Amino acid sequence: MCGIVGYIGNKSAAPILLEGLKRLEYRGYDSAGVAILENTNPPAQAGLLGIKKSGRIAALESAVNLANPTGNLGIAHTRWATHGAPTEKNAHPHFDCSGRIAVAHNGIIENYGEIRRALEASGHFFKSETDTEVLAHLIEKYYQENLAEAVRLALRHVRGTYGLAVIAADQPNLIVAARRGSPLILGIGDDEYFLASDASAVLSHTNQVIYLSDGELLRISRQGFSAITLDNKLVDKEIETLDLDAMSIEKGVFPHYMLKEIYEQPQVVKNCLAGRLVLGEGTAHIGGLNLTDAEIRMAERVVFVACGTASYAGMVGKHFFEEIAGIPCDVCLASEFRYNRLLISPQTIVFVISQSGETADTIAALREVKQKGIKVLGVINVVGSTMSRETDGGMFIYAGPEIGVASTKAFMGQITALSLIALKFGRLRHLSVSEGKRIGQGLFKLPSKIEEVLAGAERIRQIAEKYKDFKNFLYLGRKASFPIAMEGALKLKEISYIHAEGCAAGEMKHGPIALVDENFPSVFVAPRDDVYEKTISNMEEIRARKGKVLAIATAGDEEITRHADDVVYIPQTEPCLSSFLSVVPLQLFAYFIAASKGLDIDKPRNLAKSVTVE
Numbered sequence: 001m002c003g004i005v006g007y008i009g010n011k012s013a014a015p016i017l018l019e020g021l022k023r024l025e026y027r028g029y030d031s032a033g034v035a036i037l038e039n040t041n042p043p044a045q046a047g048l049l050g051i052k053k054s055g056r057i058a059a060l061e062s063a064v065n066l067a068n069p070t071g072n073l074g075i076a077h078t079r080w081a082t083h084g085a086p087t088e089k090n091a092h093p094h095f096d097c098s099g100r101i102a103v104a105h106n107g108i109i110e111n112y113g114e115i116r117r118a119l120e121a122s123g124h125f126f127k128s129e130t131d132t133e134v135l136a137h138l139i140e141k142y143y144q145e146n147l148a149e150a151v152r153l154a155l156r157h158v159r160g161t162y163g164l165a166v167i168a169a170d171q172p173n174l175i176v177a178a179r180r181g182s183p184l185i186l187g188i189g190d191d192e193y194f195l196a197s198d199a200s201a202v203l204s205h206t207n208q209v210i211y212l213s214d215g216e217l218l219r220i221s222r223q224g225f226s227a228i229t230l231d232n233k234l235v236d237k238e239i240e241t242l243d244l245d246a247m248s249i250e251k252g253v254f255p256h257y258m259l260k261e262i263y264e265q266p267q268v269v270k271n272c273l274a275g276r277l278v279l280g281e282g283t284a285h286i287g288g289l290n291l292t293d294a295e296i297r298m299a300e301r302v303v304f305v306a307c308g309t310a311s312y313a314g315m316v317g318k319h320f321f322e323e324i325a326g327i328p329c330d331v332c333l334a335s336e337f338r339y340n341r342l343l344i345s346p347q348t349i350v351f352v353i354s355q356s357g358e359t360a361d362t363i364a365a366l367r368e369v370k371q372k373g374i375k376v377l378g379v380i381n382v383v384g385s386t387m388s389r390e391t392d393g394g395m396f397i398y399a400g401p402e403i404g405v406a407s408t409k410a411f412m413g414q415i416t417a418l419s420l421i422a423l424k425f426g427r428l429r430h431l432s433v434s435e436g437k438r439i440g441q442g443l444f445k446l447p448s449k450i451e452e453v454l455a456g457a458e459r460i461r462q463i464a465e466k467y468k469d470f471k472n473f474l475y476l477g478r479k480a481s482f483p484i485a486m487e488g489a490l491k492l493k494e495i496s497y498i499h500a501e502g503c504a505a506g507e508m509k510h511g512p513i514a515l516v517d518e519n520f521p522s523v524f525v526a527p528r529d530d531v532y533e534k535t536i537s538n539m540e541e542i543r544a545r546k547g548k549v550l551a552i553a554t555a556g557d558e559e560i561t562r563h564a565d566d567v568v569y570i571p572q573t574e575p576c577l578s579s580f581l582s583v584v585p586l587q588l589f590a591y592f593i594a595a596s597k598g599l600d601i602d603k604p605r606n607l608a609k610s611v612t613v614e
């Protein structure tokens, strides 16, 4: 996912742009660049200084410092390659033929081929292989003296998605921004403005922001800003206050954001439960869910739509809804769901689950469901994200900014939110007050139990040392432990680049066991539950084929030591809540293996924090 930063004010733009790009590094990228307006006296001599580098921002920073620009207007970009290799030539910002217009873009221009051919036919020459460069030349085609108007006219030809920032050499007091499908936020300072793809890049300057909505275009000067639609109609924008604090996006004492975020999980559960869990009634009060009690009682089915880790949270949520709320539940991958025939009725409640609230496939699925007139609710982390604005209601998980690309605390927040919704649904349907109280107490005790698991991190690190050189792993579990096995496998894959396959333990004999030998260990999620004996049998079947077994087990379970080479214990809890605890050792196991290999844990290769393109 690319990142955009823009600055207009009276300070030197270069350090502000570079600091903003560093704040967006976590989104994943493979090249970066800046365009800064230099020497504006008189404007006729002004020129855009463009500096672009492939690789890390550090390389760009060295080149910018060498050039020592003094301008106080500029835009910058981190690129995650879609069209064209991650080279300097393809890095943003891109320029028009004259080099006097610069654009930085996040998204995909679907009809860039036809636009490029038409522009080349009319004499424009291109330097890159990107889709973005067509925007610079299209704006040039329409540019007389009004840059915003030129951008507006150009965008009317464009199919696809964009978050866009544009500056021009002869416009020393203007940034033009536009949005369709890729978020942009404007930070408001004193006679200075900070444009960015997300809040983490403006937070250290201001907490007064406006969010651009799809189809809007923003004119930003040192004296203020104004918004219009692509149909040239003025739009009033409400100034909002960000409630994040700068500290919340610092690593602190941790070597990686991912480890910090693993250790934040007890607090995330507390934040998510706070003001919602009603212990005395064994239920949950969830403001903003936007469902009447009647709608909940009438619901015949719940559908979760998500991607990646969020889909595994949905799979855990399925067990909550079926066991606690007694309502049938399906989990659909957004990338499949959005293209399938939607067999949903008005008695179906659809939830989208997303940390970023910007995942393209999940947004598309959301819009498909709304197209059918069905209410869509969100379980989302980022306030102000596209999904949080387009859903009909839902729950924020209050996990705080999740910087590590590999999701950990957001997963914990998602399953916490889903358990609360299931509890509320259950108590409005068949769940007794005593059952509700029992589950509520179980939820309430989770933060301290997660702390207990975290206290055993050193032992998990030692076990990781034993397994770190294996090239393949099976992760297995049954019922709600199956999605935990899937999530554990994903964590290992994402950050250590080791192949790991998640599998329903009962499926093992239907093929995957053929993989097992002394070089192919298995990780079993095996809490004391109603399928424990079955899982033990599966462990024996693996060991009979010389496969090593690491088991995640319930404290006090001595039996399991006879069936596993290594055991990591989690505290006892309500059986339906074991997922909250069993996922933590798997997060740490993956982290310690990746750390032992010295890998880039917070920014794994090929990955982006949010997949905002299809």
Ligand code: AGP
Residues within 6 Å of the ligand: 307, 308, 309, 310, 353, 354, 355, 356, 357, 358, 359, 362, 405, 406, 407, 408, 494, 608, 609, 610, 611
């Ligand atoms: C999880 O570690 C990955 N980063 C990825 O699977 C992620 O969960 C997925 O892309 C969904 O992202 P979202 O929650 O922001 O929609």
